[in-house]
Amino acid sequence: MRIGVIGLGSIGKRHVTNLLEMGGHEILGCDARVGQDGWTVGLPIQAVSDPLIVWDYKPEVVLICTPPSSHIPIALQAIRNLISVFIEKPIAVTTFEADNLQHEANFFGVNVAVGYQLLACPSIQRFPKDWTNLHIWDRQDIAMWPKASYARDLLLDFSHEISMALFWAGSMPSQASIDWESSVRCMVHLAWTDGRTARIELVGDFKGYERGAISDRGSWTFDREENDEAYRTELRAFLAGTPICTAGHGLSVIQILGKAHNHE
Numbered sequence: 001m002r003i004g005v006i007g008l009g010s011i012g013k014r015h016v017t018n019l020l021e022m023g024g025h026e027i028l029g030c031d032a033r034v035g036q037d038g039w040t041v042g043l044p045i046q047a048v049s050d051p052l053i054v055w056d057y058k059p060e061v062v063l064i065c066t067p068p069s070s071h072i073p074i075a076l077q078a079i080r081n082l083i084s085v086f087i088e089k090p091i092a093v094t095t096f097e098a099d100n101l102q103h104e105a106n107f108f109g110v111n112v113a114v115g116y117q118l119l120a121c122p123s124i125q126r127f128p129k130d131w132t133n134l135h136i137w138d139r140q141d142i143a144m145w146p147k148a149s150y151a152r153d154l155l156l157d158f159s160h161e162i163s164m165a166l167f168w169a170g171s172m173p174s175q176a177s178i179d180w181e182s183s184v185r186c187m188v189h190l191a192w193t194d195g196r197t198a199r200i201e202l203v204g205d206f207k208g209y210e211r212g213a214i215s216d217r218g219s220w221t222f223d224r225e226e227n228d229e230a231y232r233t234e235l236r237a238f239l240a241g242t243p244i245c246t247a248g249h250g251l252s253v254i255q256i257l258g259k260a261h262n263h264e
Contacts, residue, residue, distance in 0.1 A: 002059045004061070005030065007088075008065070013043060015063050027045045028048065034048055035049050061083060064078075084111040084238075085111070086113045086114075090156050090159045091247060091251060097254075112250075113243030113246065114247060116250070119167055119234075121226050127218055129170060130217055132195065132197075134197070137200070137202075137212060138202055141206055142154075142205070154184060155178075155188075155257055158202040166252055169198070171192065173190040173198075173259075176190050176191075177189045182205075184205045187199055187200065187202070
């Protein structure tokens with residue numbers, strides 16, 4: 001299969017490495033840094049700096065691993081070329097953009113997947129869904145993340161936890177709000193009409209790494225090996241045409257973020 005990977009930062013390189021291990025794929029990487037002094041891809045693939053070359057390459061699928069603000073224009077170009085698209089989380093920055101993307105994908109009949117790889121973890125799928133109260137947390141030191149070319153938005157970067165709450169609830173919440181303790185600490189509150197509630201604790205200045213969840217029906221703890229395998233599982237599913245996380249789920253996450261912002 002001919003695959004284009006746009007964005008060769010840490011996550012893009014992870015996907016390329018997994019694709020190479022799977023074998024049988026022709027991969028063209030694209031990153032604006034290609035050709036710059038001192039920067040190398042570090043992987044045995046052809047790489048270019050101009051995204052236009054990707055479309056000339058005529059890939060069957062494209063993986064978009066660029067900053068969130070650039071997801072939509074790249075994805076729309078792929079969709080209009082009838083190329084299946086895998087977009088790293090989040091699908092977009094605004095509800096309008098995400099909704100427009102899903103509309104275009106439906107119109108052209110193109111598969112769109114979103115990279116919320118935790119949904120591919122067996123432990124996530126087994127988590128009891130008959131809970132009433134749920135607490136999810138993600139605490140880490142974002143100052144230790146690789147440097148990026150865009151300002152990190154805590155809610156977008158930690159949208160995985162909102163994705164998990166949505167997956168475990170099986171429906172959209174009727175209410176969403178945010179309490180900010182500081183620019184790198186907040187609590188997202190969700191509520192459903194059937195009485196269920198969830199709170200999502202997002203911390204970006206924690207000296208260490210903690211990720212987990214607990215409800216009145218069970219608990220979950222992040223496992224790195226399971227997470228590494230989940231990246232491969234979601235890629236296999238996407239390439240088979242049966243994405244684990246669809247554009248609809250990605251849109252729902254952005255809609256929840258929009259609701260929460262509107263109720264600050």
